Amino acid sequence: MPLKAIAFDAYGTLFDVYSVSSMAEELFPGKGAQLAALWRDKQIEYTRLRTLCHQYADFWQVTGDALDYSFTALGLDLAPSSRNRLMGQYAELSAFSENAGQLKRLKDAGIALSILSNGTPWMLDQALKASGLDEYFEHVLSVDAVKRFKTAPEAYQMGPDTFGCDATDILFVSSNCWDICGATWFGYRTIWLNRYGLPLERLGVKPHQIGASLKDVADYAMELNN
């Protein structure tokens, strides 16, 4: 049965969340990578804690809170200008270089493309415009509409609701293995874009496919639709 649509995660999958590392390194020599990694970890942690406790705050707020925690934890000086520069960079993350070509290939094949992200509508809009990827997506779905972050079922439900089909007719794509596990549990067809060669999470669930780049994702989608 052909795919009805593809739903892409945004952060880490289309946009390189570690591309803030170089600015972090410039601002805090010798600490850039550590700051970027802790910032990302805390950001994800806070989305989960807030969702578990029904204490939603949007992804921009959570991203700023995570940055503030990381500054304090690493003993760095929180100058407002440094904070602004890093947050500004997060609003315009680099896209991975293969994105545009592979997204065009999928769109040209008549497959409806969408984003399903923890980001706010504003953050997604900024990042898509800055990277020139906005023309490829029919729907940009932000969990802000349901006030629950992934991996909550209410967040994943936005895909089937938008396309009027079962989750199994949508291919869900993420570089975050935890996101892929959540989406697979939910019922999507899934491909884990394992960009960094990480081990599979031990959660008793496996993606339907694993790839290393967006080309692998496009190949798999084409194969499913043949």
Added chain:
Amino acid sequence: MPLKAIAFDAYGTLFDVYSVSSMAEELFPGKGAQLAALWRDKQIEYTRLRTLCHQYADFWQVTGDALDYSFTALGLDLAPSSRNRLMGQYAELSAFSENAGQLKRLKDAGIALSILSNGTPWMLDQALKASGLDEYFEHVLSVDAVKRFKTAPEAYQMGPDTFGCDATDILFVSSNCWDICGATWFGYRTIWLNRYGLPLERLGVKPHQIGASLKDVADYAMELNN
């Protein structure tokens, strides 16, 4: 208004989860601390992902899964004997040295003591017996009864349900700041036992009190009951 009871978190609060580090270091020289830290992080992450996705597996299973992931991620050789030794150690974690004296002080003051933990009944029973702390607790509550890990409200609800009072009449004690944030949101009176001098999580919620050892916790409880 006097306290009706105290609910203690177990792992990290009464039992030292990093006490496995020395065995880990013995088995994998130079990697012990890293293995213990990753194991703990993954263990917590898996409890959250499973709870968010309604895919409960008990804490013993999750602890083993987290260990397996950590072995793979660090490129360590997974000999069954090493795995068994580390898991066995986790079932008999060291208690912090000040525990017995301060728990006795609270019990002698007539305050009902309980544990509210993500651990399974079996794991808690083993750890309490191994440390000789079992005599101090009136109730040992495991989230296994509700199949949702903290920080889910269903887990915290076990305290008020057990003591037949409001959460605000129970003092919740944890060394894990995320647990304290969850408990405060839920409605408990809270004290964060900040054993490692960590910064407060940036979640927009604060504990009612912060202490550095179980003595500070006992002092605070006595003060509330005077």
